[in-house]
Amino acid sequence: MATKKYVGKSVASFLLVLFTMPLGHAAMKLMEHFMAPGPLHICAFLMGLAGLLIAVAGVFVRGDLRQTLCGLFGGLLFWTGWVEFLLQYYVDRYGMQPYTDPVTGNVTQPEYLILPATFGFFMMFAVIYLFSIRSGCNFFTWCQKRLLGRKRDIIVVRPATRHASIVTFMELNMILWACYLLLMFCYDTNFLGDTHPVTLAIAAGCLIGSAFMFRKQLRLRSWGANIRMSIATVIVFWTFVEVLGHIGIMKEIWLEPMEHLGVMIALLVAFLALGIFTLYNAFPKD
Numbered sequence: 001m002a003t004k005k006y007v008g009k010s011v012a013s014f015l016l017v018l019f020t021m022p023l024g025h026a027a028m029k030l031m032e033h034f035m036a037p038g039p040l041h042i043c044a045f046l047m048g049l050a051g052l053l054i055a056v057a058g059v060f061v062r063g064d065l066r067q068t069l070c071g072l073f074g075g076l077l078f079w080t081g082w083v084e085f086l087l088q089y090y091v092d093r094y095g096m097q098p099y100t101d102p103v104t105g106n107v108t109q110p111e112y113l114i115l116p117a118t119f120g121f122f123m124m125f126a127v128i129y130l131f132s133i134r135s136g137c138n139f140f141t142w143c144q145k146r147l148l149g150r151k152r153d154i155i156v157v158r159p160a161t162r163h164a165s166i167v168t169f170m171e172l173n174m175i176l177w178a179c180y181l182l183l184m185f186c187y188d189t190n191f192l193g194d195t196h197p198v199t200l201a202i203a204a205g206c207l208i209g210s211a212f213m214f215r216k217q218l219r220l221r222s223w224g225a226n227i228r229m230s231i232a233t234v235i236v237f238w239t240f241v242e243v244l245g246h247i248g249i250m251k252e253i254w255l256e257p258m259e260h261l262g263v264m265i266a267l268l269v270a271f272l273a274l275g276i277f278t279l280y281n282a283f284p285k286d
Contacts, residue, residue: 003219004219004221005218005219006218006219006220006221006226007218009220009221009223009226010214010217010218010220010226010230012274012277012278013217013223013226013227013229013230013278014214014217014230014233014234015270015274016227016230016271016274016275016278017072017227017230017231017233017234018230018234018237018238019267019270019271019274020072020076020271021234021238021241021254022253022254022264022267023254023264023267023268023271024076024080025252025254025255026254026255026257026264027080028080028084028085029254029255029256029257030257030258031043031044033258037092040085041085041089044080044081044082044085044086044089045081045082045085045086046081047077047080047081047082047085048077048078048080048081048082048083048085048086049081049082050074050077050081051073051074051075051076051077051078051079051080051081051082052074052078052082053074054070054073054074054077055070055071055074055075055078055165055166055168055169056074056165056166057070057074057165058070058071058074058163058164058165058166058168058169059163059165059166061165063224063283064164064222064223064224064225065222065223065224065227065278065281066283067163067164067165067168067224068164068165068168068223068224068227068228069227069278069279070165070168071164071165071166071167071168071169071171071172072168072169072172072227072231074165074169075168075169075170075171075172075173076172078169078173079172079173079176083173083177084111087111087112087114087115088111090114091110091111091113091114096110096113096114097110098110098113099113101189101193101194103189103193104193104194104195104247104248106187106194106246106247106248108184108187108246112180112184113184115180115181115184116181116184116185116188118177118181119181122174122177122178122181125174129174130143130144130147131155131156132156133156134156135167136167137171144156164224164228167228168227168228168231171228171231171232172231172235175231175232175235175236176235179235179236179238179239182202182239183239183242183243183246186198186199186202186243187199187246194246194247195247199243200243202239202243203239203240203243203244204240206236206237206239206240206243207237207240209236210233210234210236210237210240213229213232213233213236214233216229217229217230217233223278223281227278
């Protein structure tokens with residue numbers, strides 16, 4: 001018997017999350033362009049704080065979809081304000097410069113150059129997810145089965161307390177963190193390099209992997225689960241986009257929003273329309 005596929009719901013969820021990627025980058029560029037460094041970093045700090053409060057407030061919200069949306073938008077604000085802008089603050093404060101690859105001429109911004117130094121912190125979180133939490137993440141579940149084998153049911157006995165808002169918040173931040181770490185190690189000529197065959201293979205693997213993930217997403221009936229799956233699908237797909245943009249195969253128009261204002265406004269309108277449609281579905285119908 002064929003499993004029912006929810007094509008419309010999956011496409012809408014995928015596009016909702018996908019549009020946050022270019023719009024988020026464009027918003028950062030506009031803030032940098034129109035705001036002085038002092039007010040910019042104060043605004044960024046408040047943005048991160050707002051993201052954290054939205055995610056925590058989601059714990060007290062009823063409804064899986066509403067909690068998921070709190071985790072999604074809270075996580076996006078948190079990552080932008082307290083991760084990306086905070087890294088940028090310290091590289092500006094200590095005068096770090098962008099790195100230009102002497103062979104390809106590709107430029108890596110300084111805030112991303114120091115990101116690999118957080119690898120140890122990422123692994124601390126990974127250890128918790130591997131040995132202390134029975135999560136719904138397919139990747140961690142697969143790792144637990146391979147690493148722990150038959151002892152999985154003894155070592156990882158039960159799941160953590162589940163709040164869809166916090167689950168979504170952590171999923172977004174952990175996957176973004178993991179993919180950025182992967183990209184930075186790939187771009188580093190001490191390891192691979194921008195155009196190394198392994199880097200290109202990883203990009204191709206992310207594209208193919210995201211297609212398989214979306215195929216699984218099509219079977220998810222609820223809006224909340226679909227959006228949570230979209231987060232993973234989109235970030236893996238966006239890793240492929242990042243590589244194409246970094247090596248110059250594709251123009252990243254969201255890094256120059258003022259030069260492509262019409263396209264960015266169209267994306268914003270489409271995103272708002274999808275957001276309103278999703279919010280409409282987040283509230284029960286009388």
